[in-house]
Amino acid sequence: MGDMGEMQRFACYVAGMDVADRPDAAEARAQAAGNGRAAGAPPAPPRPKRRGVELALLVGAVLISFCGYLAVGLARTHAVPAGALRYAAGLGGLALLAHLVVRFGAPYADPLLLPTGVLLNGLGLVLIFRLDLETPADHAAPAQLVWSTVGVALFIAVVAALRDHRVLQRYAYGCAGLALALMVAPILFPAVNGARIWIRAAGFSLQPGEFAKVLITVFFAAYLAANREALADTGKAVWRLRLPAAQVLGPVVAIWLVSVGVLVLERDLGTSLLFFGVFVVLLYVATGRTGWIAVGVLLAAAGAAAVGTLEPHVHGRVQDWLHPFAGIAAGRGPGQLAQSLFAFAAGGTFGTGLGLGHSSLIGFARKSDFILATLGEELGLAGLSALFLLYALLAACGYRAALGLRDPFGSLLAVGLAVLPALQVFVIAGGVMGLIPLTGMAMPFLAQGGSSVVTNWIIVALLVRITDRARGPRPDAPARQARAAPDALGAVR
Amino acid sequence: MIRGIRHTAAFSFLLLTALLVNAVRVQVFEAEGYTGNPANRRTAIARYAQPRGAVVVGGHPVTGSRDSGGRLRYERTYTDGPLYAPLTGFASQQYGTSLLESSEDGILAGTDDRLVVFPWWDGLIHRRPPGGRVETTVNPAMQRAAYHGLAGRKGAVVAVEPRTGRVLALVSSPSYDPGELSGNGRSVTGAWRRLNEAADRPMLNRALRQTYPPGSVFKVVTAAAALDSGLVKDLDAPLDVPDPYTLPDTRTQLGNPTEGCEHVSLREAFRLSCNTVFARLGVGVGERGMAEAAQRFGFNDRGLRIPSPVAPSTFDTRMHPAQLALSAIGQYDTAATPLQMAMVAAAVANDGQLTPPYLVERVTDAHGVMVATGARRPTRQVMNPATAEQLQEMMAEVVEHGSGRTAAIDGFVVGGKTGTAQHGVRNEGTPYAWFIAWVRDRQSHEPLSAVAVVVEDAEAEREDISGGGSAGPIARAVMAAGLR
Numbered sequence: 001m002g003d004m005g006e007m008q009r010f011a012c013y014v015a016g017m018d019v020a021d022r023p024d025a026a027e028a029r030a031q032a033a034g035n036g037r038a039a040g041a042p043p044a045p046p047r048p049k050r051r052g053v054e055l056a057l058l059v060g061a062v063l064i065s066f067c068g069y070l071a072v073g074l075a076r077t078h079a080v081p082a083g084a085l086r087y088a089a090g091l092g093g094l095a096l097l098a099h100l101v102v103r104f105g106a107p108y109a110d111p112l113l114l115p116t117g118v119l120l121n122g123l124g125l126v127l128i129f130r131l132d133l134e135t136p137a138d139h140a141a142p143a144q145l146v147w148s149t150v151g152v153a154l155f156i157a158v159v160a161a162l163r164d165h166r167v168l169q170r171y172a173y174g175c176a177g178l179a180l181a182l183m184v185a186p187i188l189f190p191a192v193n194g195a196r197i198w199i200r201a202a203g204f205s206l207q208p209g210e211f212a213k214v215l216i217t218v219f220f221a222a223y224l225a226a227n228r229e230a231l232a233d234t235g236k237a238v239w240r241l242r243l244p245a246a247q248v249l250g251p252v253v254a255i256w257l258v259s260v261g262v263l264v265l266e267r268d269l270g271t272s273l274l275f276f277g278v279f280v281v282l283l284y285v286a287t288g289r290t291g292w293i294a295v296g297v298l299l300a301a302a303g304a305a306a307v308g309t310l311e312p313h314v315h316g317r318v319q320d321w322l323h324p325f326a327g328i329a330a331g332r333g334p335g336q337l338a339q340s341l342f343a344f345a346a347g348g349t350f351g352t353g354l355g356l357g358h359s360s361l362i363g364f365a366r367k368s369d370f371i372l373a374t375l376g377e378e379l380g381l382a383g384l385s386a387l388f389l390l391y392a393l394l395a396a397c398g399y400r401a402a403l404g405l406r407d408p409f410g411s412l413l414a415v416g417l418a419v420l421p422a423l424q425v426f427v428i429a430g431g432v433m434g435l436i437p438l439t440g441m442a443m444p445f446l447a448q449g450g451s452s453v454v455t456n457w458i459i460v461a462l463l464v465r466i467t468d469r470a471r472g473p474r475p476d477a478p479a480r481q482a483r484a485a486p487d488a489l490g491a492v493r
Numbered sequence: 494m495i496r497g498i499r500h501t502a503a504f505s506f507l508l509l510t511a512l513l514v515n516a517v518r519v520q521v522f523e524a525e526g527y528t529g530n531p532a533n534r535r536t537a538i539a540r541y542a543q544p545r546g547a548v549v550v551g552g553h554p555v556t557g558s559r560d561s562g563g564r565l566r567y568e569r570t571y572t573d574g575p576l577y578a579p580l581t582g583f584a585s586q587q588y589g590t591s592l593l594e595s596s597e598d599g600i601l602a603g604t605d606d607r608l609v610v611f612p613w614w615d616g617l618i619h620r621r622p623p624g625g626r627v628e629t630t631v632n633p634a635m636q637r638a639a640y641h642g643l644a645g646r647k648g649a650v651v652a653v654e655p656r657t658g659r660v661l662a663l664v665s666s667p668s669y670d671p672g673e674l675s676g677n678g679r680s681v682t683g684a685w686r687r688l689n690e691a692a693d694r695p696m697l698n699r700a701l702r703q704t705y706p707p708g709s710v711f712k713v714v715t716a717a718a719a720l721d722s723g724l725v726k727d728l729d730a731p732l733d734v735p736d737p738y739t740l741p742d743t744r745t746q747l748g749n750p751t752e753g754c755e756h757v758s759l760r761e762a763f764r765l766s767c768n769t770v771f772a773r774l775g776v777g778v779g780e781r782g783m784a785e786a787a788q789r790f791g792f793n794d795r796g797l798r799i800p801s802p803v804a805p806s807t808f809d810t811r812m813h814p815a816q817l818a819l820s821a822i823g824q825y826d827t828a829a830t831p832l833q834m835a836m837v838a839a840a841v842a843n844d845g846q847l848t849p850p851y852l853v854e855r856v857t858d859a860h861g862v863m864v865a866t867g868a869r870r871p872t873r874q875v876m877n878p879a880t881a882e883q884l885q886e887m888m889a890e891v892v893e894h895g896s897g898r899t900a901a902i903d904g905f906v907v908g909g910k911t912g913t914a915q916h917g918v919r920n921e922g923t924p925y926a927w928f929i930a931w932v933r934d935r936q937s938h939e940p941l942s943a944v945a946v947v948v949e950d951a952e953a954e955r956e957d958i959s960g961g962g963s964a965g966p967i968a969r970a971v972m973a974a975g976l977r
Binding site: 281361 | 494495496497498499500501502504505506508509511512513515516517519520523524525526527528530531532533534535538617619
């Protein structure tokens with residue numbers, strides 16, 4: 001790493017001007033035209049692996065996080081925080097381990113994925129460490145560090161154990177069953193803050209709905225990949241929509257309905273919104289029918305209107321969004337959303353600097369749902385834009401892999417795993433910034449919450465695996481792929 | 494499928510754009526509104542994040558700051574709260590600021606632009622200059638003498654330096670400890686309520702904000718008007734004023750508390766404080782002439798600031814002649830702050846030149862580098878120098894042979910005028926004892942200080958002598974403290 005040629009190629013890569021990219025895109029188009037069976041195309045030359053770029057970016061990501069940690073300490077106590085070196089060593093060690101596993105287990109993986117994950121996770125730890133200073137009784141950073149370690153460990157496990165993402169296709173229904181079980185489980189446990197989405201045992205709290213997100217996405221991708229022709233081309237035509245036969249659409253709608261129903265019962269509307277979004281997007285990508293989008297938007301609008309008027313909790317959120325300062329006028333003082341807006345506004349263009357803001361005025365959920373406000377206040381519009389671009393980069397890796405892959409399952413899975421964090425970031429960031437009504441949801445990697453961090457690392461691991469396949473050499477891809485799909489879900493046809 | 498993936502990516506890009514546009518809206522375009530929202534505590538947090546600058550009296554700070562450890566970090570402290578409260582005022586996290594703490598708030602809190610050395614750089618790194626210092630003109634010895642002289646009785650003392658207008662002492666009594674109001678919370682709320690509900694109104698600044706009927710001390714103004722207008726040319730010529738004197742167009746007869754006021758000269762009338770003579774002189778000068786004379790001394794001036802705003806002293810401009818007669822002896826609607834009467838004494842002592850008073854000598858940054866001098870207004874001639882000289886002569890006689898003997902200081906020329914002002918319906922309230930005086934160096938003739946003293950609940954007979962009895966010794970003590 002470090003030589004000029006490598007860096008130049010990296011710059012080209014980031015700018016999307018990679019020469020090696022062009023033939024592949026053309027190939028992908030050919031593949032689309034040939035419906036995935038362009039067997040005659042010559043194999044593209046293998047692309048550079050770029051593991052050196054990944055390592056360099058990882059060093060940068062760890063350094064940035066370390067500097068953030070130092071900045072908080074210097075701003076608050078005028079001293080280097082006690083555990084600074086240990087923190088840097090810990091994060092650096094985790095990053096190095098993950099890098100080695102990728103280097104040997106998925107050498108063609110997109111070099112941007114792992115550094116993006118490490119940087120986001122590192123920033124999240126810095127922000128939580130910073131907010132811990134405001135709440136001496138409640139320190140969340142150590143636990144978050146443990147969960148990050150667990151997350152990286154799972155990342156390593158997934159990359160090492162899952163040699164081919166297409167294996168997942170075989171376990172589609174298993175995934176669906178497990179996801180439903182995970183979602184149902186919290187009903188047996190007491191509600192926390194009005195929502196039954198946690199499992200609490202032995203001092204740990206898990207949010208199984210977070211894991212369910214990935215499993216459900218895997219199921220949707222597998223099912224739609226197997227049945228997309230049936231969904232798109234059979235059945236009665238109604239307007240721009242071709243209603244597929246009930247036995248084709250039935251299982252997926254049923255599972256979707258059950259999952260949404262369970263979530264509504266648990267008062268976790270953010271996650272159900274997410275499921276719905278992923279489902280509609282994947283349905284559209286699989287079938288290519290814009291009608292599904294219309295149906296999806298109509299259903300979403302109807303659902304939102306119904307829930308917004310019937311559910312007092314949600315109704316209140318909508319009112320807050322429309323009138324964030326109503327509480328002040330009524331003499332109750334600024335509400336959470338108003339405090340959040342104050343925090344973002346206080347940040348301005350360049351922010352107050354880490355450790356120097358007052359986002360803790362937000363109060364409850366300052367480290368989880370509202371953690372973005374701390375970043376917005378202390379790093380300003382500049383930092384916030386950089387953060388959004390990091391998430392965009394993550395999603396872009398997914399879309400790029402989806403375009404490069406030849407198997408429909410892989411493409412759909414990649415799209416699903418890219419859309420998942422993208423929607424999540426939009427819903428929670430838009431919520432805390434007054435763009436849309438607030439829905440409780442974790443900012444991926446940033447927010448306090450072990451389940452969320454672990455899940456995000458699994459998402460990155462799956463994307464690493466998929467991009468490795470998409471960018472790597474494909475000696476006999478068409479043949480194997482043709483066999484793989486019917487194996488798993490042929491019975492449904 | 495490729496098309497679908499591309500559309501999905503484009504959709505994600507759209508979401509990203511929406512987030513970025515919204516971020517620009519919140520953090521740039523609407524940021525000012527959010528930051529200025531009164532419910533946003535950041536303004537207060539920033540304000541109290543650093544120690545407040547000091548108010549300095551006689552070279553020593555009389556204020557400080559205490560780290561409360563709370564979210565609003567620094568609270569104001571006062572070394573001699575009650576003694577200096579009439580000039581500092583309070584700086585409360587809950588109830589705002591008053592007096593110097595209010596008028597010099599920008600300097601003390603560090604928000605004044607003049608404290609910023611490198612505006613662009615400091616703005617970029619969010620540095621706020623430390624609070625500056627406000628150096629006052631007050632002489633601590635005189636302030637203490639005035640405070641102890643009043644000894645908790647209701648009243649006020651103001652001393653000024655006649656040539657410069659520097660305020661040397663500013664006391665209102667009874668006083669309060671502004672430190673009790675500094676923080677926030679229950680104890681502050683309680684103190685605020687207690688101080689506001691107290692019968693003797695300790696938070697009322699009697700020196701600046703309370704006007705009293707000046708009574709006989711106003712005769713200095715009337716005498717100046719009579720001499721300036723040429724109505725009286727010779728101090729020793731007997732004046733044609735009967736005792737009692739019938740007010741114009743009425744049957745009301747005005748008498749005197751003392752004997753010997755019939756057909757006396759101005760000099761005698763001033764020494765004896767003859768109501769009849771000065772009422773008649775006021776009528777002789779006329780409404781317009783009296784009002785103009787009073788206004789030259791500063792009456793009816795709504796804009797006086799030292800830099801704390803001063804309540805306007807009043808002299809009516811549209812009156813019946815009988816009312817004018819009463820106004821000329823400091824009754825009817827004539828009302829004056831103690832500061833106003835100190836200005837009258839100062840103008841006499843300074844040969845007819847009045848320098849408007851000021852309290853802030855200069856303001857500096859935290860390191861003592863001068864930022865500005867206090868706001869000053871130009872000196873103005875309020876009467877003929879000859880008139881001032883005659884008034885000095887008469888006032889000195891009051892201290893040498895008249896009602897003001899208690900104010901005499903060995904080795905210095907002291908001039909004064911006593912007064913007892915009646916008030917209330919049918920004059921049944923306890924009379925206010927007044928004393929205004931000045932002290933001058935015997936050799937150089939330089940006026941050293943001018944003082945006004947009011948004691949509200951003077952334990953005194955309704956006689957002029959009470960002004961000398963209650964207020965005179967206080968005036969003497971204050972002036973003497975300034976001579977040491």
